[in-house]
Amino acid sequence: MTATRDLGPLIPRNRDAHPPAYDPDYKTSVFRSPHLPLISMESTPSEETGPRFGHARLGPLDNNLILNWTKGAAPAVGERILMHGRVLDENARPVPDTLIEIWQANAGGRYRHIKDTYFAPLDPNFGGCGRTITDENGCYEFLTIRPGAYPWPNRGNEWRPMHVHVSVFGHSFGQRLITQMYFEGDPLIARCPIANTVKDRGQLDRLVAPLDLGRARPMDFLAYKFDIVLRGRRQTMFENKLEGM
Amino acid sequence: MVQKLDTLTETPSQTAGPYVHIGTAPTYAGLGGIYEHEIGQTTYQDGAEGEVIEITGTVTDGTGWVLRDAVIEVWQADASGRFAGQEGADPKVTGWARVCADPESGEWRLGTIKPGPVPMRGGGWQAPHIVLWIVARGINTGLQSRIYFEDEANGDDPVLARIEQRPRVDTLIAKKTGDGRYRFDIRLQGAGETVFFDM
Numbered sequence: 001m002t003a004t005r006d007l008g009p010l011i012p013r014n015r016d017a018h019p020p021a022y023d024p025d026y027k028t029s030v031f032r033s034p035h036l037p038l039i040s041m042e043s044t045p046s047e048e049t050g051p052r053f054g055h056a057r058l059g060p061l062d063n064n065l066i067l068n069w070t071k072g073a074a075p076a077v078g079e080r081i082l083m084h085g086r087v088l089d090e091n092a093r094p095v096p097d098t099l100i101e102i103w104q105a106n107a108g109g110r111y112r113h114i115k116d117t118y119f120a121p122l123d124p125n126f127g128g129c130g131r132t133i134t135d136e137n138g139c140y141e142f143l144t145i146r147p148g149a150y151p152w153p154n155r156g157n158e159w160r161p162m163h164v165h166v167s168v169f170g171h172s173f174g175q176r177l178i179t180q181m182y183f184e185g186d187p188l189i190a191r192c193p194i195a196n197t198v199k200d201r202g203q204l205d206r207l208v209a210p211l212d213l214g215r216a217r218p219m220d221f222l223a224y225k226f227d228i229v230l231r232g233r234r235q236t237m238f239e240n241k242l243e244g245m
Numbered sequence: 246m247v248q249k250l251d252t253l254t255e256t257p258s259q260t261a262g263p264y265v266h267i268g269t270a271p272t273y274a275g276l277g278g279i280y281e282h283e284i285g286q287t288t289y290q291d292g293a294e295g296e297v298i299e300i301t302g303t304v305t306d307g308t309g310w311v312l313r314d315a316v317i318e319v320w321q322a323d324a325s326g327r328f329a330g331q332e333g334a335d336p337k338v339t340g341w342a343r344v345c346a347d348p349e350s351g352e353w354r355l356g357t358i359k360p361g362p363v364p365m366r367g368g369g370w371q372a373p374h375i376v377l378w379i380v381a382r383g384i385n386t387g388l389q390s391r392i393y394f395e396d397e398a399n400g401d402d403p404v405l406a407r408i409e410q411r412p413r414v415d416t417l418i419a420k421k422t423g424d425g426r427y428r429f430d431i432r433l434q435g436a437g438e439t440v441f442f443d444m
């Protein structure tokens with residue numbers, strides 16, 4: 001890591017590209033959204049640096065959710081899929097060596113979590129989390145099963161579309177992002193108040209992974225492609241002003 | 246028509262949801278052992294230079310209710326103000342950890358090394374601070390905030406100086422409750438609302 005080289009401040013977040021904090025259709029956000037405006041200012045070294053994770057700390061099955069819970073002993077129930085994509089920044093540069101963590105419900109829509117009491121059964125062979133580090137081109141892959149849709153308390157009859165939660169680090173703590181991947185063709189996306197916290201239709205479409213038959217393996221798994229863009233850096237020749245100029 | 250820019254737009258955020266712990270703190274969620282090395286347990290290892298401190302607090306919503314599901318990520322410099330990976334940084338300080346609210350009480354606790362002042366680009370210093378990133382169900386985009394310390398010189402900090410309503414600065418200052426112990430409560434909304442940043 002060449003942390004002493006100044007790569008320039010982070011590009012300010014375009015808040016219109018993100019959901020507003022307060023969205024009455026997603027009721028929990030009503031209580032948990034700041035009322036006062038965020039204090040906007042240029043990033044400092046505290047936002048421009050960030051934790052790095054070495055490949056050495058990951059296990060060989062960490063990105064295989066079909067097998068990681070049973071340590072390879074028995075596969076999880078469900079439709080087998082490859083989830084893959086590329087992490088870029090706003091400067092359109094690949095983001096290599098960055099940690100991606102995912103979590104999801106099992107094929108029946110049930111999470112393995114102390115607080116999930118939905119009556120769809122747990123799959124004894126499925127844990128529901130995975131992690132990997134992007135390669136030198138920013139590419140990543142997970143082998144998993146398609147998660148089931150599940151009901152949740154919000155308005156009277158609310159169902160989450162099939163989705164995978166995705167957490168990405170980038171190289172700066174200010175790039176930190178959690179999002180969700182949806183699946184092409186799911187009719188629940190248009191009805192989901194959480195997906196629709198993203199008000200810009202073009203931006204919501206970017207969370208919907210297309211079926212990618214070119215990466216599917218015949219007689220084994222389907223594939224879905226999910227590319228991710230993180231904040232970039234504002235680098236100009238004028239960045240480092242000389243004293244007194 | 247104009248030329249097309251080659252910049253991209255950031256992927257939109259989505260709430261971390263109620264089950265964020267599965268992916269970020271599997272042992273907490275009940276998936277202990279799925280990974281050989283779970284990350285984010287601590288910001289430092291034994292032998293790190295500097296003062297070991299403990300910060301406790303809660304995260305409350307607009308009604309005053311304490312969140313049981315909040316996850317806070319922290320990122321900080323070592324005792325000499327250097328971040329992990331920078332030249333001369335303390336190899337025993339990773340500076341990054343995840344803190345989960347207790348599922349029963351909602352209290353969170355961070356044991357860490359007290360960070361040193363951090364230099365600004367172009368000169369000047371930031372007072373010792375810990376950068377926070379707060380996620381939970383109902384939070385659509387992770388919230389950036391900071392912990393400063395009551396017993397440090399915060400007067401010249403360039404970030405705190407940007408807060409116009411001076412009483413609000415107080416929401417970012419951890420109160421000393423004992424030797425090496427601090428209290429820092431986060432209020433998401435309403436009276437005493439914590440300052441959140443867009444940096």
Ligand SMILES: [Fe+2]
Nearest residue numbers: 160163165262
């Ligand atoms: Fe979910």
